[in-house]
Amino acid sequence: MRNIGNNIQLYNANEAQKILGTKVFHGMLYDKGGAHMNPLNYSIGIGQAIKTDARNVTIHENSAATAINFHTPKGHEIIVNNQNTIYAKKIVLAANYGNGEFVSRLNNNWIPISTFMLSTQPISPHILKSMLTNRTAVFDTRNVMNYFRLSETNCLLFGGGDAIGQFKIDSIKQLLYNDMIKIYPQLIGIKIQNFWHGKDSFTVNLAPTIGRVEGDDTIYHGEGYSGQGLALSNLTGKMFADSINGNHHNLKLFEMIKPFYLLKAKWFQNLSAKLGMEYFKILDTLEN
Numbered sequence: 001m002r003n004i005g006n007n008i009q010l011y012n013a014n015e016a017q018k019i020l021g022t023k024v025f026h027g028m029l030y031d032k033g034g035a036h037m038n039p040l041n042y043s044i045g046i047g048q049a050i051k052t053d054a055r056n057v058t059i060h061e062n063s064a065a066t067a068i069n070f071h072t073p074k075g076h077e078i079i080v081n082n083q084n085t086i087y088a089k090k091i092v093l094a095a096n097y098g099n100g101e102f103v104s105r106l107n108n109n110w111i112p113i114s115t116f117m118l119s120t121q122p123i124s125p126h127i128l129k130s131m132l133t134n135r136t137a138v139f140d141t142r143n144v145m146n147y148f149r150l151s152e153t154n155c156l157l158f159g160g161g162d163a164i165g166q167f168k169i170d171s172i173k174q175l176l177y178n179d180m181i182k183i184y185p186q187l188i189g190i191k192i193q194n195f196w197h198g199k200d201s202f203t204v205n206l207a208p209t210i211g212r213v214e215g216d217d218t219i220y221h222g223e224g225y226s227g228q229g230l231a232l233s234n235l236t237g238k239m240f241a242d243s244i245n246g247n248h249h250n251l252k253l254f255e256m257i258k259p260f261y262l263l264k265a266k267w268f269q270n271l272s273a274k275l276g277m278e279y280f281k282i283l284d285t286l287e288n
């Protein structure tokens with residue numbers, strides 16, 4: 001093991017095998033400063049913090065914005081659940097891949113990618129002894145990656161199988177299971193307890209698209225976090241809050257990162273992304 005800087009350690013293949021319990025990796029870079037967490041608890045925690053700490057803030061569940069008319073004489077007009085209307089001086093579009101429903105040009109910024117996760121049943125203690133001994137969270141460095149960690153209840157949470165466009169859910173489940181078994185053959189036969197998926201917005205340069213719509217100080221949008229949104233979307237929330245309060249400095253830096261596309265046409269973006277994804281999957285297979 002070699003220390004590189006304060007928090008980063010480099011392990012060779014043998015050392016990595018001892019910690020991770022798999023022979024597939026050629027080595028391991030371990031970031032002691034990194035962390036992993038339970039996103040549900042995190043959401044609940046944010047909700048509780050808002051309830052207890054934030055004055056004049058109310059959370060309204062089951063209140064989808066179904067249409068927005070910008071800049072009416074009364075302000076931005078938001079139609080909620082197709083029936084109620086509220087007016088706002090400033091508006092933050094934070095619906096991730098849904099932002100384009102309200103400002104269609106935002107759809108050019110990103111490509112919808114479905115991503116998948118499974119959870120095994122709890123792993124038996126004698127197998128557990130051999131894997132993820134420091135309970136670290138792992139991602140590989142392939143173009144279309146897998147990532148995994150143990151849950152508090154010793155189930156393996158295993159993600160990957162990214163797909164663009166239509167997909168067959170059973171095939172993806174099998175593919176993800178196969179990917180897991182390739183890394184952990186000791187888990188052959190283990191039952192899948194849960195399997196779920198969601199859509200995320202990806203950009204070609206993997207940089208998020210964050211800012212004000214056409215420089216309008218009253219309409220903010222953030223999307224394109226490219227699978228890294230857990231931390232980034234919260235940083236964005238802070239930048240939006242600062243900007244709404246008159247400090248645009250950090251937001252301006254992000255606004256300078258322009259979305260990259262060869263053609264604006266959505267059909268072309270989706271087709272080229274699909275071809276690109278398949279190309280990188282083949283490359284990953286050849287390189288491993």
Ligand SMILES: Cc1cc2nc3c(=O)[nH]c(=O)nc-3n(C[C@H](O)[C@H](O)[C@H](O)COP(=O)(O)OP(=O)(O)OC[C@H]3O[C@@H](n4cnc5c(N)ncnc54)[C@H](O)[C@@H]3O)c2cc1C
Nearest residue numbers: 064065094095096098115198199225227228229230231233
């Ligand atoms: C399976 C999976 C695994 C992932 N793993 C990771 C990971 O390990 N690390 C990581 O950093 N990121 C991960 N991501 C990506 C991460 O979840 C997103 O980048 C992040 O949640 C984006 O945050 P957000 O607040 O912009 O949008 P979201 O978290 O998508 O929240 C948008 C909210 O807006 C609401 N909404 C949508 N439309 C409307 C509307 N019209 N009116 C009102 N509300 C609306 C939605 O219900 C939702 O609550 C993963 C995503 C998936 C699907």
